Amino acid sequence: MSVLSFAAINKQLSLSRRLFLGGSLAAAALPATASAEEAPPASALKARQLPARSLPVPGTVSEGLQAVIAAPYPPGWNALPEDSATWKDLAAKSAAGAAPAIAAIREHFGLTVDQTTMGGVPVFVITPQDIAPENRNRLLVHIHGGGYVLFPGEAGAGEGMLMAGYARCKVVSIDYRMAPDYPYPAALNDVMAVWGVLLAAYDPSKMGIFGTSAGGALTLCAIHRAKAEGIALPGAIAPGSPLADLTWSGDSIMANAYVDNALVSRRSWANAASTLYAGQNDPRDPLLSPIFGDFSGFPPAILTSGTRDLLLSDTVRTHQKLRKAGVTAALQVLEGQSHGQYLSPFLPETDEAFGEIAKFFSDHLAS
Template sequence: MRSLTIGNPRRMALHRRLVLTAALAAPTLARAEPAQAPRPATPLPAPLAEAARALPARRLPVPDTVSPALQRLIAGPYPPGWNAIPADAAGWRALQAVSAAAVEPHLPALRAALRVQVERSRIGGVPVFTVTPETLPPENRDRLLLHLHGGGYVLFPGESGAGEAMLMAAHGGFRCISVDYRMPPDHPFPAALEDTLAVWRTLCAQHDPRRMAIFGSSAGGGLTLATVLRARGERLPLPAAIAPGTPWVDLLGAGDTRQANAYVDNVLVADTGWVSGAARLYAAGRDPAEPLLSPINGDFAGFPPAILTSGTRDLLLSDTVRTHRKLRRAGVAAELQVFEGQSHAQFITPGVPETAEAFEEIGRFLAQHLL
């Protein structure tokens, strides 16, 4: 498969900012409350709590074991506003608008560079974007991928959320349908899940589910797993395979790398940032440990084959690893690819060689399991 090349450094830099088109982001918001800590985990017994490891202060070098393009991403500063949590619903709406405005002006160039066509429509009453590669391989003409975008369940409305689907279409050679699901603050849980199920139910009536897969990263990865849980509960057909990228599966923030990679990840940075506010906003008073909110607490028995993707500096690496191990313990065929040096969802960056590698790997996995 080809990798994306963008002509000049300025355009390349702009396109790199689209890494969060389908994943969590950290845009700036002028008016915001100080960052609040997420709900604390159950305290450890005293002997274990005292065993917490004290680390010396150090500078973390950029690894020379990745491509020059990825080195520039790794060397980047923390996103401005990563720890700004909106004070009210109006603030979240403003943040949502900022996320779309940061992406939308660059979409025409991205579509052209990736050689994909994007069509807006509705499926099951839900707005969607159908992304089709310029050249659709014959073996994929009857196959279809359902894409669920990231953004903490609150960012990237409209086509601004379809960037990951464009990358998958271009590098994987699949037709993808990206769901523009409803989001907080106006539509908290379970609105996103209901919209996704409405689209999946309609697609199953029109297509052979053995020829379909579901994928998405970050919140989209968590929603992918929640969709399978809900579909299984409603006795709907399940997809032939799934590809949750760095899935946000634990709204309570458990997992080793939520601490070990704090301030190492230069995308999400730390759980004390805006992502903790997004978790509370999405749950809207529900217990965040519920499996449809935090799929890591669900039963993965009978799940379709899965491929998961993360990076060594990803704050959600533990979410990804824990999900992979739980799928394996449930007898599910599951693969895990972890990219050197990458922070949260940086495998979704146009113009970086590792991006083509990631989506080609995912595409090969899905092709093996789709009829």
């Protein structure tokens, strides 16, 4: 595919790229409602009052990413569905909106995508045309994002396709059950079921697990649960911008409110979706909010976020806890990016982000 055709694809997919990110929804049918930002419980110290300001698009990123950063907030970002039918309609819109980007990624990398089941769970097996020699016996396991409610079916496999293309490694992307029909622990149960099947076929030291947002959180939760149950751990993990704290208490939740143009603020659909997923369970349970768990014995990890990411604090805090537990952990924070925007296909920054993750897996997985 030529450079010119890449440019044409990027122009045509200006909307679908945002839909693909997991924080940007085709929610135009839902009326956006303005409301004041409410801070989570804080200390008695006085909050800092900030003057109104205009936030420029940084000139320190590629032109393509500048267009992503300059985009307005997603339509209906804070219009919260009131019933299951509306949540399901939102999920259907997310899948339809992601479809053009999914097709373009598959074509660009020349991927074969096969749908099957493992342990009764739907999965997509993604195989690049040319698997790197060192990856012939390796496998990467992908857990998609979308707040535990969005991107059903192949729409959730886009990040897995990107990784298969960049890493030149086979990927299994898990199409786990989601809220509202299947709240916690359905998604985690599905991840563990697939992991159990794969352990029968692969050496765990030759497998890695990765995902972004809810997928990043599920990556961490799967390790907590595998540790507790004495199940073999993967050789490395790559949780991207993990939704690691369902109390939504990190500093960047407020500091990057309305700076992040994907999730926007804690008053968004994503907060409501995480509450829907958790149900009546304690949000501080490490299998819901992995930040509250014990990170000792975790496999090597690389974490990815952006300077404008609403969940930057979740990512940084997770990295700190891993390091304090003696775990090998890398952190890449990408210039100007809001939540999950390193998933935007065909940008130089995407090449760089996935290149770092692919190298980390290559360095830490057994061959």
